[in-house]
Amino acid sequence: MSLARRWLDPIRSRWFFNRPYRQRHLSSRNGITVYLRFDDAYSYLLVQLLPQLEELLIPRLKPLKIVICTQASSPPNGLTAQAWQRYMLDDAAALAAQHRFVFDVNNPAPTSLPSAALIQQATDILQTSPLRGTDYLHLLQDIFHMLWQNQQGKLNTLHYMATRRPASAISAKSSSHDTPAIRFMDEAIPSGFLLFGGRHYRAIDDFLRLTRRLKQQKLLNNEPIFLINHIEWGEHLVNDPESLNEVQALHAQLDIYLALEDPVSWLILAYIKRELVDYYNISLNVHPLPYQGRDEFDWGLIARLSRRTEVGIAPFCRPTQAATLNLAHILYRVDEEQRSEILLDLLKCIWCKGLDASFAPHVQRLTSMALEPASPTLLPVDLPEIQAWLDSNQLACNAYQQPDLPVMVLQIGEQRQVFNSLYRVWRIESLLAEALEES
Structure with a gap:
């Protein structure tokens, strides 16, 4: 280690730890943006929390901005695609069992991710849906359930209804001044996350940190209750x-x-x-x-x-x-x-x-x-x-x-x-x- 680094590192670290370690206020001007992928297990868990989160937000932060990304980043730590998929599914199953998510806990390792054909059907349904706000989030959640539980019959029915809507209804929707409920981006992300105040909060690991931040800035209209089985640092499950x-x-x-x-x-x-x-x-x-x-x-x-x-x-x-x-x-x-x-x-x-x-x-x-x-x-x-x-x-x-x-x-x-x-x-x-x- 260089002499400069040997002397400056302790000074730098002392300065850093003596200053307030948390920025008091993050800008809420752009609201909360949720980035998801249809073939990402963590996104599947995250969408199960979104309706409740939106209900707790103050009006000016509604609705949540939903972005569906169509590309996956390269697997971390040099893992092969198959090894990363296997790890992701096993890890998501462990999170689901701990926090009571729907993720087919009895069969924690599905044989495959949602197929490209089903994903295309889901995309068509969400792009043509007239729903907004919490109703749209419930639809999004149902779509993820159908994809990950391979409910092809339900998805086919919903797709038929969405794509056979009367032309007058579609034109009325297109002429509406409402902002789109969802955006699709040809962009690669590693997994689902939320963006607030320029900071990334990964799903599901940083979700409680985000809600604590929102509560601190008085951006919630009620007490948040999420992931009640989360184990805090220093907490012991066995005390008897x-x-x-x-x-x-x-x-x-x-x-x-x-x-x-x-x-x-x-x-x-x-x-x-x-x-x-x-x-x-x-x-x-x-x-x-x-x-x-x-x-x-x-x-x-x-x-x-x-x-x-x-x-x-x-x-x-x-x-x-x-x-x-x-x-x-x-x-x-x-x-x-x-x-x-x-x-x-x-x-x-x-x-x-x-x-x-x-x-x-x-x-x-x-x-x-x-x-x-x-x-x-x-x-x-x-x-x-x-x-x-x-x-x-x-x-x-x-x-x-x-x-x-x-x-x-x-x-x-x-x-x-x-x-x-x-x-x-x-x-x-x-x-x-x-x-x-x-x-």
């Missing part, structure tokens, strides 16, 4: 002592594949260790990955997540590729049972105390701190051996076919569940509670 003992007796194991330079990984790891590992008697194993280039990040997201998890993260010096290799060199020489504890100590020094893992004196301090209890007869380790260890972790991580990091693998008895990123940390508690009910 007897039930807690049963969960602890399950001896669950959690493996985390993470990028050493990623601040989100630090926040998640510290939170899981503090709130979940000892509380639920989880065996925690960490698997560092080679440098992923994740030392450039969203400062606002980091500030918000730091406050919600109550995990400190400033001042800091972002690890470079050389720094992550030095950290891996230290971790490789530590016993596997102690690796998670040592990694937490190392990352705390980096993200909270501003130590630079590429600066020789700081590396020496980190090394002596991590290896102090170990035997002084430890033999030096060659760089190729360290790289081979990191590469093997990368291969194991890639085999799970996850779109984001960190990748988490929860083993409860014979059952194994794989999920990823800060948006799915809640699944640890959810899966443990489900295992308790089954037992």
Whole structure:
């Protein structure tokens, strides 16, 4: 790390975290725009919330602006189209089961996405519909149900009725001064999201954050009640002592594949260790990955997540590729049972105390701190051996076919569940509670 970055990063981070981390007011001039795709499972879940959302909005934000995009972005993290489709369907099924969406929970992996022929029929129906406002949103929701539940007969009937409307009704509609209820764009989006005040709120993960923002700016006419089964940071699903003992007796194991330079990984790891590992008697194993280039990040997201998890993260010096290799060199020489504890100590020094893992004196301090209890007869380790260890972790991580990091693998008895990123940390508690009910 350059000298300038070593000195300026802590100053920059301290300045950033000391200022208000949330912009007090977002412009509501352009209302709320909802971007959807017919072949996107997250869009299917999102449309089930839109009628209720519009009912809560103050009049000047109505109606919601609906945009249907016809193209999909490239799959994330180098996944194949088939792997991304399989992940999306499984993840949407998990969200549906948690939050009581309609998504054929009994068969969480449909064999295919809606066909092009059905999508064209849906497009024709929505383009010719005279409905507006909440009625149109209910129609949109019904169309998505027909597409995803393969109700071809219902869609054919609705399409016949929509395309056989009298010419006078169609001409009256075209001469109306009402704004279109929907727009179709030949544009690629990764998945459904909402746009408000220039900010993107992904479905379904950021929906509660959007409603909190709308409530704060007094843009809702009533108390929003959405996703009532959402698990907040620091909330425990199991509180009864007897039930807690049963969960602890399950001896669950959690493996985390993470990028050493990623601040989100630090926040998640510290939170899981503090709130979940000892509380639920989880065996925690960490698997560092080679440098992923994740030392450039969203400062606002980091500030918000730091406050919600109550995990400190400033001042800091972002690890470079050389720094992550030095950290891996230290971790490789530590016993596997102690690796998670040592990694937490190392990352705390980096993200909270501003130590630079590429600066020789700081590396020496980190090394002596991590290896102090170990035997002084430890033999030096060659760089190729360290790289081979990191590469093997990368291969194991890639085999799970996850779109984001960190990748988490929860083993409860014979059952194994794989999920990823800060948006799915809640699944640890959810899966443990489900295992308790089954037992």
